[in-house]
Amino acid sequence: MRRWNGWGDDTLAYPLPAAAARFLERLVGRGTPPRDATLADVMAALPPSRLPAHPLVSHAPNVRVRHARGQSLPDWIALRSGRVGAFPDGVAYPTTDAEVRDLLGFAAAVGAQIIPYGGGTSVVGHINPQSGPAPVLTMDMSRMNRLRRFDETNHLATFGAGVSGPDLEAQLRARGYTLGHFPQSFEYSTLGGWIATRSSGQQSLGYGRIEQLFAGGRLEAPAGTLVLPCFPASSAGPDLREMVLGSEGRMGILTEATVRVTCLPEREDFHAVFFPTWERGLAAVRQIVQAQLPLSMLRLSTAAETEMTLTMAGHQQIVGALERLLAARGVGGGKCMLMIGISGSNALVRLARRAALDIAGKHGGVHIGRAMGRQWVKSRFRAPYLRNLLWEMGYAVDTVETAVKWTRLPAMVDTIGTALRTGLADRDERVHAFTHLSHSYPSGSSVYTTYVYRVAPDPDETLSRWQALKAAASQAIVAHGGTISHQHGVGVDHLPYLACEKGDLGLAAILRCRSQVHALRMRKGRFGGAAL
Ligand SMILES: Cc1cc2nc3c(=O)[nH]c(=O)nc-3n(C[C@H](O)[C@H](O)[C@H](O)COP(=O)(O)OP(=O)(O)OC[C@H]3O[C@@H](n4cnc5c(N)ncnc54)[C@H](O)[C@@H]3O)c2cc1C
Numbered sequence: 001m002r003r004w005n006g007w008g009d010d011t012l013a014y015p016l017p018a019a020a021a022r023f024l025e026r027l028v029g030r031g032t033p034p035r036d037a038t039l040a041d042v043m044a045a046l047p048p049s050r051l052p053a054h055p056l057v058s059h060a061p062n063v064r065v066r067h068a069r070g071q072s073l074p075d076w077i078a079l080r081s082g083r084v085g086a087f088p089d090g091v092a093y094p095t096t097d098a099e100v101r102d103l104l105g106f107a108a109a110v111g112a113q114i115i116p117y118g119g120g121t122s123v124v125g126h127i128n129p130q131s132g133p134a135p136v137l138t139m140d141m142s143r144m145n146r147l148r149r150f151d152e153t154n155h156l157a158t159f160g161a162g163v164s165g166p167d168l169e170a171q172l173r174a175r176g177y178t179l180g181h182f183p184q185s186f187e188y189s190t191l192g193g194w195i196a197t198r199s200s201g202q203q204s205l206g207y208g209r210i211e212q213l214f215a216g217g218r219l220e221a222p223a224g225t226l227v228l229p230c231f232p233a234s235s236a237g238p239d240l241r242e243m244v245l246g247s248e249g250r251m252g253i254l255t256e257a258t259v260r261v262t263c264l265p266e267r268e269d270f271h272a273v274f275f276p277t278w279e280r281g282l283a284a285v286r287q288i289v290q291a292q293l294p295l296s297m298l299r300l301s302t303a304a305e306t307e308m309t310l311t312m313a314g315h316q317q318i319v320g321a322l323e324r325l326l327a328a329r330g331v332g333g334g335k336c337m338l339m340i341g342i343s344g345s346n347a348l349v350r351l352a353r354r355a356a357l358d359i360a361g362k363h364g365g366v367h368i369g370r371a372m373g374r375q376w377v378k379s380r381f382r383a384p385y386l387r388n389l390l391w392e393m394g395y396a397v398d399t400v401e402t403a404v405k406w407t408r409l410p411a412m413v414d415t416i417g418t419a420l421r422t423g424l425a426d427r428d429e430r431v432h433a434f435t436h437l438s439h440s441y442p443s444g445s446s447v448y449t450t451y452v453y454r455v456a457p458d459p460d461e462t463l464s465r466w467q468a469l470k471a472a473a474s475q476a477i478v479a480h481g482g483t484i485s486h487q488h489g490v491g492v493d494h495l496p497y498l499a500c501e502k503g504d505l506g507l508a509a510i511l512r513c514r515s516q517v518h519a520l521r522m523r524k525g526r527f528g529g530a531a532l
Helices: 018-028 039-044 061-066 073-081 097-110 165-173 191-197 278-290 303-313 316-328 346-362 371-379 383-393 406-421 459-479 495-516
Strands: 090-092 113-117 136-140 147-151 156-160 214-221 224-228 253-260 267-275 297-301 336-344 366-369 395-405 432-437 444-454
Touching (some): 073 395, 113 253, 156 165, 278 346, 303 336, 303 432, 395 406, 395 459, 406 459
Parallel strands (some): 090 136, 113 136
Antiparallel strands (some): 147 156, 297 336
């Protein structure tokens, strides 16, 4: 069963090698396991539902608690401490477009706010009910998960928008196709959620971000049904899909989405290359991406992340042998790992591999083959499970992410790292931070930084530490000209920084454009506190 207060299936765990536990203790100090609230504790504190009965709406306490929070660190702190705040008053599981329309009518009649809910993997507070006088109805889309139409000639597939990553891929793979969208939250996140948050999958370099994959769909809103037809391309004025992409549940409920699919690749390889320094790795990635080679992934880790990855791998003897081999080829302390993904026909993969490794070699990169790549692919959706174990050992883990032009990237990476590492110095606490670039473009790259700090005995202090770190990193991002989010969206946590990026006029245009389509009366506080 899915964990109610953490990540993933509760029968699965991601073990931490003893050497990695010692490494972490050396970096940030010994953690103290927190005393977590139980599900029974949280259910006991649940206020009565303010929603009248409806045949499609569950008021079950267990269901309401499980839909109260997403996966951000503040969400974890709230759930683990039992201080959850607001809950949905009811949760509906529609199975058809007609049921969605029925529920919109019900919500309007009883004055309820609606929160569309995909997989609940939001990491910025998208799906959390806000306290207020209106009852909250969460609309869980997970039962609208079928392949509705498959158009082989045009390479288009239409799914119910609540389909999860594994269900979507399984239905496509059975026909010899793939969407190629693999966010790390793949196990639970849904097609509707990906579109509503402008998500980016790990192989977006080859398959494209969700913006490129989303071809059309159907949105149910109180004003009616908005049909987004699929065109190969169109110059007929503004593209309505752009209003739905990144709409974060405020425009209406996406009930179905048509996506552009690709034949399963004949071959898919992941190669590891080690560079002697971060600067040389950066130069190689920029040159490779600007050469527009047909690759599906480039993922470059800083020296700190490379060290963490090798320590987490656990196999000390194998890692020792690898390090000796690399040292003999001039790649020692300070080394940075690049993972290169290539998907396509045998001939294309061979060609792209040669061209990419050739550029990497000119920057001092040492290619060590595919073994690490195979390991990475095997565990790529398992890594978030580690967050459960680390929390139970007394460590909180979170990430910040952005995208910025190449010219500003090196200074930004340094500043974010320093802001996080020193962010709790006044509290005498250490923070470990490490970064990778996972989505690179000819003009710049995403920057993804993970940080670890100790959970405090008082949950309010744990939250306050997070607030200090999040603010320091977000200010560094804005100061260096980065976007406040490359892939996670705005939600609640990034709202204070949105105006820096859009400007007052831009923000006003977004609000105006949304109100013109009679957006749902959703939860407040996302765009300058306005209920849209
Ligand atoms: C461990 C972990 C790893 C992650 N890795 C990545 C990653 O690699 N790349 C990435 O982009 N993101 C990542 N994320 C963030 C998150 O998974 C994405 O934002 C994802 O797109 C959310 O999808 P969801 O279905 O879970 O949506 P939810 O979290 O349920 O909802 C997100 C938003 O979408 C809206 N929404 C959902 N469904 C619909 C619908 N049918 N109609 C209208 N609105 C809807 C909701 O109202 C909400 O505003 C990660 C999160 C976690 C916890």
